[in-house]
Amino acid sequence: MGKLLVDGDIDSAKSLIGEWKKEAQKLKKVMLISTEAAFGRSQLISDLFTGYDVEVICYIRNPLDSLVSRHNQMIKRHFYKHDLQHYLERVMSNLNEEVDGTVLSNWAELLGAKNFLLRFYDSQSFSGGSIETDFLDCLGVKGFRARRYKLTKERINNSYSINATEFKRLLNHVLADCHEEKPLALKIDRSLQQFSDTNVNKERRPCCSEQIYNELAKTYNVPLQHAFDSLNIKPPATFFNPERIEVSAKRQNHSLLDLLEVADFFKRKAPNEYQELKNRVEQQLTKKQVCDYAVYRLADLFGVPYFEPPIAYGLPVHSLDLLTDKATPRHELLKEVGKLMYAQGQLKQSVRLLTFASELAPKSKGIRLHLNRARGKFQKEKARN
Numbered sequence: 001m002g003k004l005l006v007d008g009d010i011d012s013a014k015s016l017i018g019e020w021k022k023e024a025q026k027l028k029k030v031m032l033i034s035t036e037a038a039f040g041r042s043q044l045i046s047d048l049f050t051g052y053d054v055e056v057i058c059y060i061r062n063p064l065d066s067l068v069s070r071h072n073q074m075i076k077r078h079f080y081k082h083d084l085q086h087y088l089e090r091v092m093s094n095l096n097e098e099v100d101g102t103v104l105s106n107w108a109e110l111l112g113a114k115n116f117l118l119r120f121y122d123s124q125s126f127s128g129g130s131i132e133t134d135f136l137d138c139l140g141v142k143g144f145r146a147r148r149y150k151l152t153k154e155r156i157n158n159s160y161s162i163n164a165t166e167f168k169r170l171l172n173h174v175l176a177d178c179h180e181e182k183p184l185a186l187k188i189d190r191s192l193q194q195f196s197d198t199n200v201n202k203e204r205r206p207c208c209s210e211q212i213y214n215e216l217a218k219t220y221n222v223p224l225q226h227a228f229d230s231l232n233i234k235p236p237a238t239f240f241n242p243e244r245i246e247v248s249a250k251r252q253n254h255s256l257l258d259l260l261e262v263a264d265f266f267k268r269k270a271p272n273e274y275q276e277l278k279n280r281v282e283q284q285l286t287k288k289q290v291c292d293y294a295v296y297r298l299a300d301l302f303g304v305p306y307f308e309p310p311i312a313y314g315l316p317v318h319s320l321d322l323l324t325d326k327a328t329p330r331h332e333l334l335k336e337v338g339k340l341m342y343a344q345g346q347l348k349q350s351v352r353l354l355t356f357a358s359e360l361a362p363k364s365k366g367i368r369l370h371l372n373r374a375r376g377k378f379q380k381e382k383a384r385n
Contacts, residue, residue, distance in 0.1 A: 002037035005044065013048060021052075032139075040098045042106045056111055057138050059131070061121035063099045063220035064213070064242040067091060068206055072159040075169045076189065079177040081294070083169065084206050085251055092215055092365055100220050101227025108231055118233055123243075125236045161196040162203045166254045167262040168192055170301070173294040174280040184273055191269040195262055207248035211372065215365055256300060263301045278302040290314075315340065331360035335367050338374065347378035 004013040024031040038045050039058070046054075061069070071087045074080035080087075097103055108116045117138060119125070126134040128146070136146045160168060171188065175181055208216075221240055228235055267274040281298045284291050285306045299306050315323070319336045322328045338353035354371035361367055 001033065002035040005035070005037040005041055010044070010048070017048060040103055042103065042110050046110045054111060055115045055117070056107055057117045057119065057135070058104065058107065059119050059121045060104065062239060062242045062244075063224060064216055065121075065244040066099050067096075067216070068242075068244045069159060072165055075165055075172065076160055076192075079172045079175055081169060081172045083166075083252060085208055085212065088208055088212050088216060089366065089369060092212065092219060092369065096220075099224075101224040104227045105230060113231065116231075118231065120235055120239055122236050122239050124238045158193070158197065160192055161199050162206055162252075163199075163254060163258045163262050164192040164196045165206075167259055167266070167301075170259075170294045170298050171277060173292050174277060174284060174298065184276065187270050187273045188266070191266045191273075192262070194269065195265045205244060205246045207246045207250075207252055209251075210247045210249065211369060213245070213247045215369060219365065259297075259301055274302075278304060329361070331357040331364065331367065334360070335364075335370060339370055342370070342374050342377075347374055347381060350374040351378050 001013055001016055004010075004016065020031055020033075067088065068084065071080070071084050074087075082090075104118060119134060119138065121131070123129075127137040128134060130151065132149075132151050133146060136142070136149065141149075159165070168188065175185065217240075225235075263274075277298075281295060281302055281304050284295050285299060285304065290309050296306065296309070298304075319340065322332055322336050334353050334357035338350045338357060341347075341350035341353060351371070351374050354367060354374055358364070358367050358371050
């Protein structure tokens with residue numbers, strides 16, 4: 001049903017629910033539906049189940065952990081090309097309703113508090129020590145009845161390990177987000193998932209800067225706490241301490257040796273697909289005078305020779321779209337040019353442009369972040385000289 005909800009195929013969703021209802025009535029059972037796609041679609045679910053007695057069990061995780069997981073899935077399934085730091089910078093200034101507590105309030109308002117059970121995706125909160133036993137407890141399956149269930153150790157759709165994620169992010173620069181790529185993408189996914197499941201505990205956690213960490217915590221934790229207060233729910237003490245991310249003064253670094261380990265594993269598991277991707281890297285290097293940095297990184301991993309590219313500055317696609325859009329506000333234009341100056345090492349100009357942008361939009365957290373970063377680096381350079 002999840003795909004039908006995402007695709008907006010309401011008629012098919014209604015038909016499917018009707019079939020399930022008939023089967024449940026025949027067996028005299030309660031219908032249990034589990035789908036992540038329902039989370040942000042409370043009004044649609046309410047409309048689809050008009051006339052039904054509905055109770056919802058919702059699991060919510062730490063906002064930062066949720067964003068890290070989403071970034072992983074975007075790279076894993078949706079051909080996203082940017083690293084975690086870039087992604088967090090982009091989402092920082094725009095509240096995500098699925099993370100900031102708005103969706104929780106919507107569910108409670110539609111169903112009533114007694115029909116909405118909120119649980120925390122937190123290892124310290126799980127009844128019985130696991131989410132599986134906690135879920136059974138929510139359903140009223142306890143004691144001897146719960147012990148009849150056998151929990152397997154099979155891992156299902158877990159996040160990639162940090163190095164597998166980076167390898168897939170690089171590969172996304174030579175993959176296309178289209179139906180024809182699905183067989184190749186599936187083979188890549190199975191291989192990288194297998195690598196991740198055997199190496200995830202050996203690798204470090206993804207990291208972000210302290211500044212972004214603090215801004216995100218302030219952006220999401222405060223409204224989320226308000227949502228909990230309105231629902232008269234007290235989160236566990238550990239909930240606001242993310243488990244999947246750590247703070248670091250340095251940007252995430254992936255050594256060539258670490259990525260070669262992933263590439264070699266993929267080569268052994270999927271030699272034909274490995275060769276196909278190697279050919280695509282060669283083609284890009286042949287067709288273009290200057291490629292994305294990711295393509296050169298892939299060339300090193302696949303052993304594809306190339307000439308050292310000339311130094312050239314260009315605009316990222318996102319920046320180009322903003323600068324050529326007549327509707328883009330002036331402060332956004334200044335921010336993009338300021339970011340470009342920063343990337344080129346023109347720190348004084350970057351600070352001047354971003355300062356002006358911040359004066360035009362003083363509430364913009366994204367502009368403030370870039371300004372503080374440029375100002376900090378400029379001051380260090382100035383002190384050094």
